Amino acid sequence: xxxxxxxxxxxxxxxxxxxxxxxxxxxxxxxxxxxxxxxxxxxxxxxxxxxxxxxxxxxxxxxxxxxxxxxxxxxxxxxxxxxxxxxxxxxxxxxxxxxxxxxxxxxxxxxxxxxxxxxxxxxxxxxxxxxxxxxxxxxxxxxxxxxxxxxxxxxxxxxxxxxxxxxxxxxxxxxxxxxxxxxxxxxxxxxxxxxxxxxxxxxxxxxxxxxxxxxxxxxxxxxxxxxxxxxxxxxxxxxxxxxxxxxxxxxxxxxxxxxxxxxxxxxxxxxxxxxxxxxxxxxxxxxxxxxxxxxxxxxxxxxxxxxxxxxxxxxxxxxxxxxx
Amino acid sequence: xxxxxxxxxxxxxxxxxxxxxxxxxxxxxxxxxxxxxxxxxxxxxxxxxxxxxxxxxxxxxxxxxxxxxxxxxxxxxxxxxxxxxxxxxxxxxxxxxxxxxxxxxxxxxxxxxxxxxxxxxxxxxxxxxxxxxxxxxxxxxxxxxxxxxxxxxxxxxxxxxxxxxxxxxxxxxxxxxxxxxxxxxxxxxxxxxxxxxxxxxxxxxxxxxxxxxxxxxxxxxxxxxxxxxxxxxxxxxxxxxxxxxxxxxxxxxxxxxxxxxx
Numbered sequence: 219x220x221x222x223x224x225x226x227x228x229x230x231x232x233x234x235x236x237x238x239x240x241x242x243x244x245x246x247x248x249x250x251x252x253x254x255x256x257x258x259x260x261x262x263x264x265x266x267x268x269x270x271x272x273x274x275x276x277x278x279x280x281x282x283x284x285x286x287x288x289x290x291x292x293x294x295x296x297x298x299x300x301x302x303x304x305x306x307x308x309x310x311x312x313x314x315x316x317x318x319x320x321x322x323x324x325x326x327x328x329x330x331x332x333x334x335x336x337x338x339x340x341x342x343x344x345x346x347x348x349x350x351x352x353x354x355x356x357x358x359x360x361x362x363x364x365x366x367x368x369x370x371x372x373x374x375x376x377x378x379x380x381x382x383x384x385x386x387x388x389x390x391x392x393x394x395x396x397x398x399x400x401x402x403x404x405x406x407x408x409x410x411x412x413x414x415x416x417x418x419x420x421x422x423x424x425x426x427x428x429x430x431x432x433x434x435x436x437x438x439x440x441x442x443x444x445x446x447x448x449x450x451x452x453x454x455x456x457x458x459x460x461x462x463x464x465x466x467x468x469x470x471x472x473x474x475x476x477x478x479x480x481x482x483x484x485x486x487x488x489x490x491x492x493x494x495x496x497x498x499x500x501x502x503x504x505x506x507x508x509x510x511x512x513x514x515x516x517x518x519x520x521x522x523x524x525x526x527x528x529x530x531x532x533x534x535x536x537x538x539x540x541x542x
Numbered sequence: 543x544x545x546x547x548x549x550x551x552x553x554x555x556x557x558x559x560x561x562x563x564x565x566x567x568x569x570x571x572x573x574x575x576x577x578x579x580x581x582x583x584x585x586x587x588x589x590x591x592x593x594x595x596x597x598x599x600x601x602x603x604x605x606x607x608x609x610x611x612x613x614x615x616x617x618x619x620x621x622x623x624x625x626x627x628x629x630x631x632x633x634x635x636x637x638x639x640x641x642x643x644x645x646x647x648x649x650x651x652x653x654x655x656x657x658x659x660x661x662x663x664x665x666x667x668x669x670x671x672x673x674x675x676x677x678x679x680x681x682x683x684x685x686x687x688x689x690x691x692x693x694x695x696x697x698x699x700x701x702x703x704x705x706x707x708x709x710x711x712x713x714x715x716x717x718x719x720x721x722x723x724x725x726x727x728x729x730x731x732x733x734x735x736x737x738x739x740x741x742x743x744x745x746x747x748x749x750x751x752x753x754x755x756x757x758x759x760x761x762x763x764x765x766x767x768x769x770x771x772x773x774x775x776x777x778x779x780x781x782x783x784x785x786x787x788x789x790x791x792x793x794x795x796x797x798x799x800x801x802x803x804x
Contacts (some may be wrong), residue, residue, distance in 0.1 A: 261721070262720050373584065394690070402583035403747050403748060403788060403791045404788060404791040406791065407790070429721055430721065430793060431722055431795065433793045435796075436793055441677070460795075467724065470721060473725040474750075474795070475728070475751050475753065475754040476750060477753055477792050478753075478777065478778070478794075484727055486725040486729055487725060488725075488727075489722035489725075492723070
């Protein structure tokens with residue numbers, strides 16, 4: 219069997235702080251196949267962004283990465299800055315939440331796409347390449363967009379320009395970290411459609427980082443749910459949103475406001491409490507203080523991430539009873 | 543029919559240098575006890591509407607009426623009463639809390655300035671307020687940066703309700719929060735409305751958030767109200783194409799099976 223495009227094995231991220239080492243990501247393992255969309259789902263403090271940044275070697279200097287991150291079989295952990303060239307921007311590209319902060323306000327969109335192309339080693343026929351890239355992300359009036367400054371563009375247009383820059387190096391993997399959170403809802407729908415289209419037409423693999431399960435289910439084939447730095451559930455996205463096998467996924471699903479069939483706010487069930495601080499993790503299962511199904515063993519024993527059949531994993535011994 | 547607390551009678555608001563008015567002949571009525579959702583995207587005019595309802599923008603035509611009186615004509619005690627009775631909760635409470643003051647000092651100052659608690663009882667009232675928004679009274683000793691986003695938003699709500707308002711304007715109060723915390727804060731706003739007789743005006747771009755909390759809603763596009771009615775009816779049977787577009791755009795988990803035919 220060929221290697222998956224991206225394979226994380228027992229990845230750990232720790233940050234040095236005044237209070238000692240703080241673990242943000244704890245032995246996270248999952249993989250992304252070529253052309254596959256995988257959603258990494260979690261709330262603030264779940265470790266999803268630290269995981270995303272670790273993949274591209276973008277964590278700050280006081281962070282330490284352990285375990286293994288392989289791209290096409292080649293180890294990425296421990297690479298020197300020069301060894302990252304040829305990977306970041308060319309094989310792995312990023313799109314972040316705030317397009318306005320990803321773009322430089324004093325250069326035109328076209329200039330910035332050209333820079334991305336040069337970095338990717340594509341220096342010939344720049345004009346044509348810029349136009350083609352802008353058109354490929356759904357910007358029809360490419361000439362006008364290219365000569366515009368970021369502030370002259372709408373949020374949706376800015377995010378499309380950022381995506382054009384990400385695609386400049388023809389990457390195999392796009393890491394999209396909450397790419398639509400800052401956008402209006404109709405623009406969000408368009409950007410998600412664009413991501414799906416790029417995945418289909420270019421065979422682009424996408425690691426979609428989001429806290430919104432509905433977005434994850436719309437785009438991704440598989441979903442990895444993180445809680446307090448650990449994977450708590452991984453499985454087929456479409457099935458997981460209807461029959462989750464971890465109480466945290468279940469609770470997250472119940473917290474999403476529903477457009478139709480909603481009675482009132484009383485039907486909205488929040489999760490009591492909040493994600494524990496990495497400096498004060500609970501004993502046993504990290505979710506147990508907030509879990510409706512918690513029993514005595516959950517407080518004392520650390521549950522393993524166990525296979526529950528057909529590529530589905532859950533870190534709950536009651537996986538099969540969740541949601542019933 | 544419930545009395546109207548706050549209304550606009552077809553207001554137009556214009557900003558200098560803008561070709562199109564920010565609000566064009568906008569009519570909304572906030573009736574006592576009936577939560578109202580205002581839905582729209584960037585440029586819809588919803589933020590201008592809030593500023594105008596608070597009396598911070600002057601319409602070029604039309605009036606904002608609080609219990610039937612033109613807000614622009616309020617002076618002295620009447621103006622102070624209006625400012626107290628119509629309160630605001632912001633999207634990011636971090637920007638509206640003084641970083642150098644503890645939660646207790648922030649809430650205590652509001653109570654003292656408005657003479658809502660005697661000097662000796664401020665601490666006790668602050669504790670009660672924190673309890674009402676689901677926080678531990680010990681948080682009074684903390685600074686804003688020591689709190690989570692959800693806790694800060696609850697402090698913002700505690701500050702607003704400390705003035706015993708009749709109308710609470712909440713501008714995207716949950717859009718910066720995680721989904722599990724969103725549900726908690728929406729539940730809190732809903733409960734406060736019912737238990738304390740505060741009428742909620744919720745401004746949001748997420749129709750599902752409005753559907754969860756509001757009885758009535760208006761949909762705004764480019765400075766105009768394009769649709770208004772019972773929230774449920776608007777969502778089930780939208781009549782304006784823009785409303786239909788907004789509904790289609792909300793990410794939802796599709797039902798597993800189509801509903802069985804009757």
